[in-house]
Amino acid sequence: MVGVSALRVDGVTVRFGALVALDAVSFTVEPGTVHAVIGPNGAGKSTCLNVLSGVYRPHAGSVYLGDRELTRLRPHHIARLGIARTFQNIELSGTQTVEDNLLLGRHHLMRAGLVATALGLPSVSREERRHRARVREITDFLGLSAAIDRPAALLPYGLRKRLEVARALALEPRVLLLDEPVAGMDTAETAEMAAAILAVRAELDVTVLLVEHDMGLVTRIADRVTVLDFGRRIFDGSPEAMTSDPDVVAAYLGGAPPSDSPRAVSPSALLGGAPEGEK
Numbered sequence: 717m718v719g720v721s722a723l724r725v726d727g728v729t730v731r732f733g734a735l736v737a738l739d740a741v742s743f744t745v746e747p748g749t750v751h752a753v754i755g756p757n758g759a760g761k762s763t764c765l766n767v768l769s770g771v772y773r774p775h776a777g778s779v780y781l782g783d784r785e786l787t788r789l790r791p792h793h794i795a796r797l798g799i800a801r802t803f804q805n806i807e808l809s810g811t812q813t814v815e816d817n818l819l820l821g822r823h824h825l826m827r828a829g830l831v832a833t834a835l836g837l838p839s840v841s842r843e844e845r846r847h848r849a850r851v852r853e854i855t856d857f858l859g860l861s862a863a864i865d866r867p868a869a870l871l872p873y874g875l876r877k878r879l880e881v882a883r884a885l886a887l888e889p890r891v892l893l894l895d896e897p898v899a900g901m902d903t904a905e906t907a908e909m910a911a912a913i914l915a916v917r918a919e920l921d922v923t924v925l926l927v928e929h930d931m932g933l934v935t936r937i938a939d940r941v942t943v944l945d946f947g948r949r950i951f952d953g954s955p956e957a958m959t960s961d962p963d964v965v966a967a968y969l970g971g972a973p974p975s976d977s978p979r980a981v982s983p984s985a986l987l988g989g990a991p992e993g994e995k
């Protein structure tokens with residue numbers, strides 16, 4: 717898991733009908749960093765993550781991992797190139813154990829074909845042992861080993877959120893995209909998740925891009941922050957500079973969208989549907 721390539725968002729625009737969810741947004745996530753994308757409700761954060769993971773195709777602009785353009789690729793292809801993500805709403809298989817959820821996450825790394833598996837060839841069991849060993853390492857790393865045989869649905873909320881991160885790590889990514897990793901967590905769970913994210917960057921050398929509401933978390937763990945408001949990038953820089961930036965302060969204090977904002981459209985104009993490329 718070597719994070720050597722920058723993830724570059726270049727002039728990305730996404731529209732939902734007349735509503736411009738992202739308006740020519742650009743930023744670069746440097747390898748080996750924790751980069752946060754924040755902004756008030758409806759700022760375009762999730763849309764941005766959906767573009768990066770291939771769920772939405774932008775109307776304009778491009779996304780690159782190093783020299784590789786990702787813009788037109790499908791989600792599974794992007795995942796194979798080393799970009800894994802978690803979802804705002806936990807998307808685990810609740811009836812399956814922690815271990816099986818992670819093995820499922822490694823599915824595309826498994827080489828044995830159906831016939832070889834059905835015949836129980838030695839190479840298959842060797843491969844399976846290797847994957848199970850790696851899954852144990854990942855569960856240990858994220859403090860989930862005591863729960864490895866439990867069904868995901870029976871875990872407390874904080875552990876389920878961490879299992880989501882573990883499942884994304886099971887893909888052996890170079891870049892990890894986290895959609896609101898501490899949403900709904902109490903203080904202790906938030907602190908544990910913050911420590912886990914920092915460990916992922918420092919010990920696994922995985923670049924982390926997280927979308928988050930929690931300003932406190934962002935200022936504690938992010939190396940760099942991009943702030944969106946009404947689909948536009950209003951700030952890109954260090955967490956320290958962000959907290960005193962007048963545009964960021966104004967956005968977080970609230971207020972109406974600027975009169976030239978693409979968001980200043982009538983409600984009926986917003987019913988135009990999803991982006992052209994939405995799959």
Ligand SMILES: Nc1ncnc2c1ncn2[C@@H]1O[C@H](COP(=O)(O)OP(=O)(O)OP(=O)(O)O)[C@@H](O)[C@H]1O
Nearest residue numbers: 732737755756757758759760761762763764989990
């Ligand atoms: N599938 C969709 N169809 C229509 N409009 C959408 C769709 N997805 C997002 N939007 C709109 O695009 C804008 C940006 O939404 P997005 O979910 O990206 O914001 P966000 O910053 O993630 O918000 P939140 O913090 O509330 O999750 C919002 O006005 C939202 O209502």
